[in-house]
Amino acid sequence: MKLKYIYSALMAAVLLLGFTACSSDEDTPTTKPEPKVETALTFDTDTVSVGVGETTTFNVTAGGGDYKAFCENPDIATLSIQGNAITISAVKHGYTGVVVSDAAGNYKRLIVKAMYKKILLDKEEVNVSMKVGHTDGTAVVTVTGGNGGYEAVSGHEDIAEVHSIVDSIITIRGVSNGTAMVTIKDKMGLTKTVKVTVTTTDIPFTEEEKASIMASTEPIMVFDDGRSRQYGSMRIGQEGGKRIAEWNYSDYLYLKCWFTGDLTVGMKAEGKVGVKTDYWGESTTYEGVNVEIIKVSDTQVWGLMWLLKDNYLHYGYFILPIDND
Structure with a gap:
């Protein structure tokens, strides 16, 4: 009889320990990992306009860090990068793109417009000499820097007229003695003025x-x-x-x-x-x-x-x- 009581007491102790162990497992909280937050790559502008021979800078405003960038056409523009600042240098007139990447594997493209901010000419004053009554005296002005699509108009066509425009070469023809201003315009609306002085002579040969x-x-x-x-x-x-x-x-x-x-x-x-x-x-x-x-x-x-x-x-x-x- 005494052994029976001892056995019952031992079994009760074992069961109590089992319940305690189960209760301890269920009460321990489970630690869940924080969800990964992805940061989109953004800039402070989507398009950069820069003058030929000049520089401009845009900034990465958000992203995964460790930024890298390359220019699609280095003949038109080149770049340098420092931190989140990317500086663009325009080489010649044209359009290209800059691609930026970050450590998170994000990529984003930005448009670069390289253009002239002013028209450049090989000369801003020309002289036209011709014989009296003739209109075969001409002068040539060449656009050395501009955005193409050139037009030209004379302020006094009775003194000098625009004879032809071939690409960047503008030929001006004299009409009579005097001074006229010829205005040259490119496709971006930039203008430049040339002073034309026409003189006539009654001397037949130089x-x-x-x-x-x-x-x-x-x-x-x-x-x-x-x-x-x-x-x-x-x-x-x-x-x-x-x-x-x-x-x-x-x-x-x-x-x-x-x-x-x-x-x-x-x-x-x-x-x-x-x-x-x-x-x-x-x-x-x-x-x-x-x-x-x-x-x-x-x-x-x-x-x-x-x-x-x-x-x-x-x-x-x-x-x-x-x-x-």
């Missing part, structure tokens, strides 16, 4: 042009738009008591210059020019023409012809063989 004529030995005769051709005869001789310099194709097409005086260097008298160089055109005669011989050899004569009439300078020259017959 010293450089005279030197070029005297350096040639090829027989030729030119007056205004008329020019001798490969056929016909060319000579300087005598006709009707005067000297005559001529290109003549059967008296059907011709250029003729009559004058008095010998074949020595200097001004001659009683100059007259006859022109018929168009098959279907009429002949034209000019009286009172200035004739100057500028060079003489044993076989050839070099001469100039010019006349200012009705506010228009007519001019020409000849290099002709001497006809001793």
Whole structure:
């Protein structure tokens, strides 16, 4: 009987220990890990505009740290990075992108617009010199820095006009004496003004042009738009008591210059020019023409012809063989 009581007491103690152990396991709280918070990569701007030759900086405002970046087209822009600040340097006009990454594996792209903030020209003042009544005097202005799509307009088209625009090359043509301002604009609306001074002269040839004529030995005769051709005869001789310099194709097409005086260097008298160089055109005669011989050899004569009439300078020259017959 005594053993029975002892056994019962032991079993009760074992059960009590079991209940206590279970209760302890259930009462211990379970520690759960904090959920990972992902930070989006953001900038203080989505687009950067920077002038060519200039720099600008944008900032990473949020992200996973340890930022890296590269430029998609380093010919247009380059970059440097320090912390969360990224500095862009524009190399030339164009569009490109910058890609930024962080330690969390985020990537984000930003647009870069590299553009000129002002138009740059190879010159801001040009001079146009031309003969009286002519409009063949020109000057060229080249845009060395700009955003393309150039337009140009003259403030006084009666003095100077825009003759042509080819890419970044602008040709300005003189019309009459005076000063005009030509305004150049690019596709971004930037403008730049060029001062154009037009001067006219009644001097038919510059010293450089005279030197070029005297350096040639090829027989030729030119007056205004008329020019001798490969056929016909060319000579300087005598006709009707005067000297005559001529290109003549059967008296059907011709250029003729009559004058008095010998074949020595200097001004001659009683100059007259006859022109018929168009098959279907009429002949034209000019009286009172200035004739100057500028060079003489044993076989050839070099001469100039010019006349200012009705506010228009007519001019020409000849290099002709001497006809001793």
